[in-house]
Amino acid sequence: MLKISLPFFLCFIVSSVNAQNASNAIKSNNQVTDTANKRDLIDIAKRLFNIQPGKERETNAEKKIFFSALPIGAHVPGGGRALITSTSAGFYTGNHKTTNISNVTFTPYWNFKSRFGLPLRSNIWLKNNAWNIQGDTRFLVYPQYTWGLGSGAEDHKLLVDYKYVRFYQSALKRIKPYMYVGLGYNLDYFINIKTAKPGLKEFTGYPYGTTYSKNEFSSGVTLNLLYDTRNSSINPLPGCYLNVILRNNPVYLGSKTNWQSLYIDARKYIQLNKKPNQQNVLALWTYAWTGLSSSIPYLNLPAVGWDPYNKSGRGMEQNRYRGKGLLYFESEYRRDITANGLLGFVVFANATSVTEVEKNRFKNIHTAVGSGLRIKFNKSSNTNIAIDYGVSKGYSGFMINLGEAF
Template sequence: MCTCIDGIAQRPANEIEITKHLADTSRQTDLIDLGKELFKIKPIQDVDSTGQKVYFSFLPFSTNVPGGGHALITSTTAGFYLGDRKDTYMSRVTFTPYTNFSKRFGLPIRSYIWLDENKWVIDGDIRLLRFPHETWGIGWQHDHNEQLRLDYTYFRLYQHVLKRVKGGFFLGGGYNLDYRMDIHSQDETALEEYTGYPYGTKRRGNVMSSGLSLNMIYDTRANSINPWDGNYANLQLRMNPRFMGSDESWQSLFFEARRYHRFTDNPNKQHMLAIRNFFWTVFNSKAPYLDLPNLGWDTYNSSGRGFPTSRFRGKSLYYLETEYRRDITRDGLLGFVAFTNFTTVSGPRSSLFWNWNIGAGAGARIKFNKNSSTNIAIDYGFSKYHRGINLSLGEVF
């Protein structure tokens, strides 16, 4: 496993780590600048470093819905500072509702909040979804054309609060709730029969996982919307006891590490190799089927470009991804990325670290809001049996 963390042993405990490289927005151009020029809008005077202005980015688009059909999606990202930006990172909130104006809808809100001087970080994830998608069992249990279509209503409430211990290292805890209602397949085959897995697969059943987590974060990215430099690591040990409402008692471990390596010191140029990997596992056999580690359901639901959602699921999963990022235009308005990812999962017909699934692709970047470094990301990903286009606001990781 690739772990990319800078040493911090010689730093004073109260020193704030700010990344070496920050984007020089004064020389950049974004779609807002083009709109001001086109419609002759007079620019608003810039705020100083203590200003707490909110930078909004908004993007409506239509896309395919897992299980069939189309949905209208509106993605909104807000970047803002809750302290002096000289010693406080940019916070972000994302809201991405979708609907097909029938029985499919989603109301997800994610937040990553830095308090003044980075003394605390608050990580939140709230979702209410009617979420149809396909599943392929555990590991390589079923071939790519033997999928089962699932449907259910899903409510998630994650809230984690962490305090800075030293430098970029934070320690804390939180509460995690996953509640899935009316789980059923859209085919004649029942999920329990299809998977042979007894937990969380009952026909028309409800499944709840409720518990506490121990969280550790190491973060030296000044901007998590579009990291310009730095490192990130996240460790979460989650415990779901029955006395807190869980249908079964089970535990899980999630560990992720990221490295953003720049090839230039030019503060107005993007030329970077971004690397991330994560390991996700459950510790006993009673974890509900839909809570098992699976591709595309990591912390930010950003893994697996080139694969359908939940293509691989198992009791243990490891994921590695690299992405090369570079500007096309000198003003930063246009850029491109090229990426590849590797997934291995435990289960029938597959062994962890022995059987690998490879995806790759490339994408375009359009600078939407230079003040928050928010890009419109258009990615084309492909793998052995699948290909597709992803559209989003902000970098994938």
């Protein structure tokens, strides 16, 4: 991991202090919860640099933006280390009591060689949660190992080099409390897909999207169904979540082949005590992802770590398991260490199964376990610095993020 000096790190915190006048409230179960007795890194920076709270601005409190920024060095998929700067902005577009907190995250990275990425993700809740607008835009220079379809052998892998452009946008309208339906547009553009010998087609035995030095373009519409009783995607408190995405990629929208896929994501957050100001939560996550046609480009097939937010499979190498169908389950226990919420910990375990080439059936289950430290960066948006370490067969690694994995 790249070393970050304390003054360099604190300058990011000071920038966050100057960029906001944090309110002493967050939402818990759709109620405003006092955070006056809570502490975060911004409070520590104020003490270190003797920053006095400014006068309360005479603007609508719901319009405040809560920034969090983190310069880190970490491993990236495909091998090597990278400098990653993660910036997250949480804000409300309406009254805190009736509107969920929105979030925009920008996480550029560069490994000083062949890896480069500009991912921008957004989850916007309009006033009174009438609409949910979701976005995912990326440009990646992305060499990454593949193990072929199914479980694959640990020592039998191939490095695939390509550039990747993603543009996903969707708009969902509330039709009843917590229930949303809407449409979206998904674009995937894989540019100049290359490998050393053997080629990707020979290595995988898969005919779609594996031709050497070719581009693969998929363009499709999505039908989205969302049920979400959480009040934050940054650090979910007790509630539940269900997201169903049916994607259709017709040739007349530019796709090379007609193909369809289905993604179903369910999550549950269980509070284990009755103290709303104390983190003591069991979080459960499962998703099923399957292709509904036989001509899906190889890099669009379901793979661990390639869920919409690239958060699954902690402790596994991204892309390690790929198939025409994928099942995933993860559980995590989250608990505060200090009463003021500054420090916390998690322990987690996950399991993945993909369809094997032979008979296209689920056969093997692959597991990973790990634990992590949580440091409260911004108590107003309830944003944590998440430092996790995960282990699976043949792989282990650290993961550092702003916000929870799910």
